[in-house]
Amino acid sequence: MPHRWPTRRAVRVWERNLTVFRKYSLPSLIGPSIGEPLLYLLGLGFGLGTLVGTVGGLRYVEFVAPGMVMSSTMFAAAYECTYGAYVRMIHQRTYEAIITTPLSLEDVVAGDILWGASKGAFNGTVMLAVVGLFGLAPSPWTLAVPVIIALLAVLFACLSQVVAALAKSFEFFNYYLTLVITPMFLFCGVFFPLESLPRWAQGLARFLPLTYAVEATRALMRGRPSAQALLPILWLVPPTIVAFLLAARLVRRRLIH
């Protein structure tokens, strides 16, 4: 079967989700996706930081801040495109309702991914603003961080949509969050430099997209935007495309019969 590409009509799905979100916005804003990284930043950065001292010449809270921005992006996109997408796709049959209109299933999947990515990007940007207010991102290069936020948000929205398309129930998402998202949160250079890991574990971390996003963000926020730190960001793009195509195909296989 030839692949069908989404059209501009995908934006209609994004608008639909915004309409629903605006009715219930507050709980999801102060929910886990911003609240949790903020607590980590305060607890680990300022609390644990007094024990750790400096990492690579940075105060610990300065070291942790870029990872908090990236992980809040990752978590928000992941939650929205697992739990949120699953509810719309399976429980509420929203996808089936929408594809009786001129929108195709690929439009719906793309629109839902765009929405999850937007939530991720929004949360990441709010975290970035918080980090900036704490004076933890002194460089003007920090203004370029939203580009990385956007790339990471789209990637995790696509990956999570794949998981939602495969999930048999909500319990399935525990595996994903515990075995995929949490290890990235812990081992991608958010809390400690990759060099602290054994060599084989460093090699593994080099396969994980969050690693590059965190390193590039740290370089920008500290005002050291080298090609070596920034270019690896492009490695986020191929898995994004693969995950999107896979998500669209899996959703089609699941819903269309």
Added chain:
Amino acid sequence: MPSVAISASRLTKRFGDRVAVDGVDFDVEVGECFGLLGPNGAGKTTTVRMIHAFTPITAGDLVVLGLRVDDEPVAVKRRLGVVPQEENLDPDLTPWENLMVFARYFDIPRAEARRRAADLLEFVGLTSRAASPLDELSGGMKRRLLIARALLNQPELLILDEPTTGLDPQARHLVWQRLRALKAQGVTQVLTTHYMDEAAQLCDRVALMDAGRILRQGRPADLIRAEVGEEVIEIRGDEALHRAAVAALDGKSLRWERAGDTLYCYCADGRELLPALSTLKPAHLLHRPASLEDLFLKVAGRSLQE
């Protein structure tokens, strides 16, 4: 303007080894209400899902509103409305918001969408519920809201998959009235149902489906008259009573059939048979016009197929 809204020939859908729709042929004329009848699993839903470009066709031809569904699904979907079997309204939105959000999928401008949403809520009798939380609506109200939603794009063809399944009698009759009003406005309708009385109430023509095939199609009255006869007498009792009844009929019934505790006698005019049968004093004796249900049971058989 073409007179044929849907033309299906050798239309087939296979899921792996299972044939859900097995080479069916039918036409639906503009302005008519066409019913697909049959038990669960007959292939009715799969057939309508192919019509509204949800399920891809395995083989055969399907032209809807002059367009091949395979080639132009978006253009087809733009011109039809779908009332699904399973309610899929947005539970977080009010009826009004449901309609306004759905209107965007058709690129209906906001002012026009507001006008249509107000008119349609009025049409389905939900104006006073426009701002209610969705979970405060009854099953019948939700079904009517689904009908309103399906009409937002002013479709030429309305597809209804079991429009009254699970509704109480009042709600059913309200839905039927709205559907007849739409037909009077010239909206072509295709509906699936396993309620034969619903088909009799609404459909100009029906196709009886079973196991993926169309067994009969035509006007309900013509089909009934041709295959069942005009009238039916039901006699309930034991086998001895049935035998006595058959003897009493003495060949005057066109056809008779036993099913469990009931003997069905199909005839042109039951009045001439009734005197002989009443002398047997059966506990239950019913003389009634023949129905689509009799026809269906005759052509599809009475045994339960699972």
